[in-house]
Amino acid sequence: MxxxxxxxxxxxxxxxxxxxxxxxxxxxxxxxxxxxxxxxxxxxxxxxxxxxxxxxxxxxxxxxxxxxxxxASAGTRATRVTIPLVRQEIEERGASYRFTVLEQSVRETPQAIAENLGVERGTKALYLRCVHFASDIPFQLEERWINLEMVPEAEHANFDQINPNEWLVQSSPYSEAAHFFSAQNANAEQASTLNVLENDALFVIERRTHLGGKAITYAQLLHPGANYRMTAKNFSFSTKN
Amino acid sequence: MxxxxxxxxxxxxxxxxxxxxxxxxxxxxxxxxxxxxxxxxxxxxxxxxxxxxxxxxxxxxxxxxxxxxxxASAGTRATRVTIPLVRQEIEERGASYRFTVLEQSVRETPQAIAENLGVERGTKALYLRCVHFASDIPFQLEERWINLEMVPEAEHANFDQINPNEWLVQSSPYSEAAHFFSAQNANAEQASTLNVLENDALFVIERRTHLGGKAITYAQLLHPGANYRMTAKNFSFSTKN
DNA sequence: ATTTCTAATATGTCCATACATATTCAATCT
DNA sequence: AGATTGAATATGTATGGACATATTAGAAAT
Structure with missing residues (x-):
């Protein structure tokens, strides 16, 4: 060779x-x-x-x-994590992708959400709830708030053909994003939506998206823990091998 | 300025x-x-x-x-995640750190572990179970297997003063590591050790450490989901702001 | 129309040099 | 002794040139 x-x-x-x-x-x-x-x-x-x-x-x-x-003193290890689009992630597993919008309404933001969006509590924002299916098995439950002050077009957007995340990615592709990962127990509603048992462990990705210091959207992406495993990739490799 | x-x-x-x-x-x-x-x-x-x-x-x-x-076409976002040493992580939160070794024994590796260590099933390896406390509250349960073919000194190492991870980091500071993140329900034993309820969601970090293609150790680090949140940091910032 | 070859071109690596700048170490002054 | 100053030094950025190489677009041949 x-x-x-x-x-x-x-x-x-x-x-x-x-x-x-x-x-x-x-x-x-x-x-x-x-x-x-x-x-x-x-x-x-x-x-x-x-x-x-x-x-x-x-x-x-x-x-x-x-x-x-x-x-450097060892111990803390930095790794690279890639957060893919749900659709890509599902199709890469060889499954077919579809999603449904369970809810889409303009609401007053509760305290916790207002903080994440950086708006006054009670400011109107678009609330969305979607399920993403991998070959008809629930894969991800998305609970999202969109800041209508930043993205007013979202209020009358149609999420039949394109899911909210991909729609937002089109409108501002490289906004800045902050991500958090955690584990939660499924509440009754989440459990029935994701077709798991109440209290089953969920792997949660939270994403806050900004543009020029102002929040665009805050989303919680919930995955049944039994299926989901996120992989971190290393930076460099010794090619010797 | x-x-x-x-x-x-x-x-x-x-x-x-x-x-x-x-x-x-x-x-x-x-x-x-x-x-x-x-x-x-x-x-x-x-x-x-x-x-x-x-x-x-x-x-x-x-x-x-x-x-x-x-x-580039947007969507998938790469972020940087830092996996700190437990002790650092706890001390950075302003809590005091201590740990206890619950178990330390040489065992034959079960199938799943043998795969992760890249050894024959049944090969002897060092099994360790530790709890790490943040101000006396259980913070992390560590379930670890150490490949004694790679690190024979581990068999008679003393983990009273230094925890297994830091001990390993000393012996080979910059081995290659692969990380996985997931969510699990606590089983009865894990729950009582971590002082949470059975079935509570746990945030799990799995780490497989290699050196020159051979596995050194495989560890599962389990955190009560209620406390734990992992933060991903972005790569670059526009300094304009 | 399709394939094959060829030249153009944008990025990838590298060099030799220069100067800027943070930090250390030692000499000097209080 | 302690503070101040200044020179030495290793890294950080930048230049302007050179050649390598993957890929494309177009020309030529089938």
Whole structure:
């Protein structure tokens, strides 16, 4: 198998990472200066810099000017989590997707929701409740509030063909989002909607979406715990293997 | 307030991100070529390259040679999750930390565990069960298996002063880890240990740790759902604000 | 019309150099 | 001793050039 030449910065990065992983370089240890590594690999300092900068971004080393680079103290691990669109997630499992809107009404926001939307309590907002099915089995219950001050068109939007999340993604694709993950017991209503038993554990994703400091929407996405498992992916891989 | 001059690559990155966020650049739209942007900002192409490369790593744009750069189709969002050491997590909440080892024994691995450890079913491994307390309230129940083929010292390690996770982190700080998140109902034993009711929802973190393709340990970290909420952090911020 | 080849092109990597800036360490002054 | 100052130094950003490589669009051949 002819292997394409690995970029030098990746080679340096991976070899450093290996040394960190196998314990040759331990937390607190100093990493050689960029210039010295550049000599060792016979490359430019910028190339070494990129390698070590990426390791720093991924949390493996810590850098300080003049002080140099040290292996970071281990323990806390940063991983990458991808929150997909429900439809994608379902179709990737080889199941067919459909959804139904159980409720769609303009309501006064209760305290907890108002806080999440950053509006005064009692401000009118669009409340939505949907179920998303994977091959006709309930997969996700979505309870959503949309800030009509930010997205007034939502009030008369039609969610027969397109689900609220995808509709919102169209209107402002890359708004800023904050996510929280937790576990809850299903209440009677949630249980019957998701076709599980009351008190069954649910995996909950909360999402708050902003644009320019103002909240667009707040959603709770509830999944039957028995089916649902979220996977975190690592940042970098030593290609050696 | 005298503000230090923003690096050019960040200025470019943030201004592009703003254009993507506010909808001026929509998914599928082409971003100007690096050389053109370099002219606009009167900087080198390498500077533009870094700005756009970071946007690509964070999932905002997609790049192809010759084809150019396009705003990525929105929807799936990548976020960063940090899994801290229990002790840190508890102390950061201003609570005092202590833990107790409920069980520590060498056992034959059952099927499910053997799969996670990548060993033959029935291989001996160290089984550990610990509770971690936040100001004397049970915070996390840890059920762990350690592969003694990889870490034989663990068999006679003393977990009175240092908890198993921190002990393992010392022995191989930056092994590779895979994480999974899910929700489970507490069984009777878990419930009494965590001082919650049977069937209460638990937030579960599973962690599988490898080194050079071989599993070191597999752990389930169970948290009472009522207390626990995991927060995902975004990658980049437009500094404009 | 379809396939095959070829040239154009935008991104990907890299270099050699330069200067900026945070931080340390040592020398100097109180 | 303690505070202040200043030089040394490792990283951070940037330049302007070069070549590599994937991919596309168009030309040529079937």
């Amino acid at each position: 002819t292997t394409r030449p690995e970029p030098v910065y990746l080679k340096i990065k991976n070899e450093l990472l290996d040394r960190i992983r196998n314990g040759e370089l331990r937390p607190g240890d100093k990493v050689e200066h960029e210039e010295i590594i550049a000599q060792q690999y016979d490359c430019a300092r910028a190339t070494v810099h990129r390698a070590i900068r990426e390791l720093a971004e991924e949390g493996y080393v810590e850098r300080k000017r003049r002080a140099g680079t040290r292996v | 005298t503000t230090r001059p923003e690096p050019v690559y960040l200025k470019i990155k943030n201004e592009l991100l703003d254009r993507i966020r506010n909808g001026e650049l929509r998914p599928g739209d082409k971003v100007e070529h690096e050389e053109i942007i370099a002219q606009q900002y009167d900087c080198a192409r390498a500077t533009v390259h870094r700005a756009i490369r970071e946007l690509a790593e964070e999932g905002y744009v997609e790049r192809k040679r010759r084809a150019g750069t396009r705003v």
